[in-house]
Amino acid sequence: MPSPTDIRPPFTAETAALKVQAAEDAWNSRDPARVAQAYTEDSQWRNRDEFFSGREAIVAFLTRKWERELDYRLAKTLWAFTGDRIAVRFEYESRDANGQWWRSYGNEMWRFREDGLMSERWASINDVPISADERRVR
Numbered sequence: 001m002p003s004p005t006d007i008r009p010p011f012t013a014e015t016a017a018l019k020v021q022a023a024e025d026a027w028n029s030r031d032p033a034r035v036a037q038a039y040t041e042d043s044q045w046r047n048r049d050e051f052f053s054g055r056e057a058i059v060a061f062l063t064r065k066w067e068r069e070l071d072y073r074l075a076k077t078l079w080a081f082t083g084d085r086i087a088v089r090f091e092y093e094s095r096d097a098n099g100q101w102w103r104s105y106g107n108e109m110w111r112f113r114e115d116g117l118m119s120e121r122w123a124s125i126n127d128v129p130i131s132a133d134e135r136r137v138r
Contacts, residue, residue, distance in 0.1 A: 016086050030072055
């Protein structure tokens with residue numbers, strides 16, 4: 001599997017699918033520093049109701065995220081692509097410190113620079129409480 005930065009726009013169906021899989025693999029590592037390397041130094045983010053930019057902010061955000069979203073597991077699906085943009089739908093599951101499981105799902109819009117780094121990530125996310133036996137992302 002190529003690294004995320006080896007996959008560069010303009011995207012084809014094959015390279016867009018590879019880019020989505022590389023992102024899924026990186027996020028499932030739950031390693032904020034690893035994930036942040038796929039983004040530009042000044043990458044712009046919207047995640048739920050948070051807006052921020054830059055790799056340091058991404059690492060800080062992901063560190064907080066995975067401290068509270070325990071046993072996190074993510075699945076991403078390519079929705080659409082064109083030129084330097086990819087749209088994905090996703091769902092992930094995690095449990096909180098009280099043991100409550102959650103399924104979070106939504107859409108992301110991504111924009112890339114010619115070097116393959118993501119310069120924009122806009123995510124809309126919804127959460128639903130689930131029981132452990134309802135989990136489907138493993």
